[in-house]
Amino acid sequence: MRVVIIGATGHIGGYLVPRLVHAGHDVVAVSRGRRAPYREDLAWKSIETVTLDREAEDRAGTFGTRIAELGADVVIDLVCFTRDAAQQLVEALRDTGALLVHCGSIWVHGASAAVPTRENEAREAFGQYGVGKSEIEAYLRDEYEQSGFRSIELHPGHISGPGWAVINPAGNLDLTVWEALAAGATVTLPHLGLETVHHVHADDVAQAFERAIDAPAAALGRSFHVVSERAVTLRGYAQEVASWFGREAVLAFASFEEFRTVVGQGNADVTSDHVSRSPSMSIELAREVLGYDPQHTSFEAVHEALGWLDAHGEVDLGTGLVRDTPAGT
Structure with missing residues (x-):
């Protein structure tokens, strides 16, 4: 598949790009072009790179269109922090048939009431980051339920590596x-x-995104925790x-x-x-539906x-x- 990764040179992308290239996917790495990947790998020599300043493009209302023009089967968004930014991307991808896999955060939950916290627990996010991720999650879920827009939400813990x-x-x-x-x-x-x-190794997060690309229909419109055991x-x-x-x-x-x-x-x-x-999060649903299997x-x-x-x-x-x-x- 042709996979566009937004924020490809960050913590997750350093592992995800090589994983997808070695699996045979056609990878397009989108970033601001301000830093090299965290990990060296020959896979970086065989991908297409696109330099985009998301903040500037979002303000101009052009980011979603620029991504849609790349002709992806799957778009992996690792650096979306507001509902407005997510909506712009969804509107641009709506008629392309692309699957959107979005990087959320376990902070959509706020404080844990009972542990391990399951994905279906009520959202009580607080703080700008957690609230922003929670609003994106709710928006993507509503879009799937109301219009059938295909998306999957992954919620990492503290990404480490x-x-x-x-x-x-x-x-x-x-x-x-x-x-x-x-x-x-x-x-x-x-x-x-x-x-x-609750930590998670960056390569285990990359594993979850790789599995989401081939996830069954049961994963669509749903959210999954991505943390260590x-x-x-x-x-x-x-x-x-x-x-x-x-x-x-x-x-x-x-x-x-x-x-x-x-x-x-x-x-x-x-x-x-x-x-x-x-946080103390359950990964039972991610294991069951995505086949997620943390190695660290x-x-x-x-x-x-x-x-x-x-x-x-x-x-x-x-x-x-x-x-x-x-x-x-």
């Missing part, structure tokens, strides 16, 4: 947390450290990471206001975004990411990672 910082055991992106755990220094966690985060608590996460350096985690626990004082406003705000949701646990995805950060001088882990194979979770 080599090449970028990932959410750490304090629920934020502060690289010094890894260094503290490696050195046996104290790491402060909010509350009792029992809030959860199990979420992790902040406390357990910290203990696991410390064990990679042959240590026990040295942890302190604080009220959130105290935590904010210790880690700073910016880090605390990122932590708040995560612990206020504390949360800890394995983080271990690989941390190894890359260490190898590229982004963090100072002293003697480096001791254990090569994280415990399963």
Whole structure:
């Protein structure tokens, strides 16, 4: 099939483009052209590339038309954040017969009431990002039910892998947390450290998008979680990471206001975004309908990411990672 990927050089695209090329698809990679892919692969030499500034094209009302003109059988949209942007694309694709596979987020759910959270749970999104993704999801579902426009929605968790910082055991992106755990220094966690985060390796997200292309009719108009098999608590996460350096985690626990004082406003705000949701998502439906089969646990995805950060001088882990194979979770 001819597959157009919008946002092809990002975290997911670095794995998805090679997957689709090796599977025999004709791939068109659409991006702003401002950065190279996160992963090198010979597959990038055999694709068509299109440079588009989505924000500018959306403002001009031309983005959807530009994508439709590429003649795709499938359009994978990895960088859509508003209902208006989704509507422009849908209207342009409506008469082409193309399948739209959209990248959402587990943040459409807001805070979990019971875990693991299933796809059919009520949406109680909050925050600009989560609300925007929730509005897109509702719009695409309504379009399928009312006009038959074919779409599938995939909701990744925190996308992790080599090449970028990932959410750490304090629920934020502060690289010094890894260094503290490696050195046996104290790491402060909010509350009792029992809030959860749910990672997913970027290649497992790519796997889900690849499977969605060939998904059965039962997948149309529906949403699927794309995460590792199990979420992790902040406390357990910290203990696991410390064990990679042959240590026990040295942890302190604080009220959130105290935590904010210790880690700073910016880090605390990122932590708040995560612990206020504390996701723990079910992948039962994705397994059943799409055949999704994650190949990385949360800890394995983080271990690989941390190894890359260490190898590229982004963090100072002293003697480096001791254990090569994280415990399963």
